[in-house]
Amino acid sequence: MKQLIVFLKNPKLGRAKTRLASTIGDDLALAAYRKMCDHTIRMVSSFHAEVSIYWSDSLPERLDERMDGFRQNVQHQGGLGTRMMDAIQREVSHGPVAIIGSDCLDLSAEILKEAYDRLALHDVVLGPAADGGYYLLAMKEMHPELFLETYSHGRVLRETVDRAAEKGLKVSLLSELSDIDTWNDLERYLRSIDVDLETWLERE
16 A cells, blocks of 8 residues: 655744745745645545654644545654654555655645656656755665755755665656745746635635
8 A cells, every 4th residue: 555654844923934934934934834825635635545644843732634644644753854754664564655744835636646647657756846855755665875964055956866776776857847945936936826825815
């Protein structure tokens, strides 16, 4: 059975989307992050996989009803690489694993399906992000050497691909998509769907 890991931050004022908040303020940044989480949960709910939500801080007291049936976990302490590695290690024994976050509003169930399909012929599948990172990582077996010490630079994808090549792993790259980290990122997305921020936040 396909295993899908979703990393979510607990939506707390002043701690969600801090780079975005530096432009639009904490309240709007939190509202925008809730919209991103809503998109992610709606998208994975339509995808046939065993979904495991990994929260950044603690299990929420109340869960969205669409998460009924999703496993709920708390991320391991440490850097992003350590946390991803721990989550994948927990899930990979149950089937091929993909891990995503909530920052990519262009990610779809169709792209998720393509990622798992490509695992039939590849060891690792990556979804390149426009900022040099990746929005998706999928693998059939654990490859701890692929996880970096830091993810706060624009060479994350390149370094991950290089590490895979050094180990002789076959890598497949999906279409490049954009993460939403800053106001410029969000503004570009809003232009692409032809709405303003207020209208987007009010949409169901």
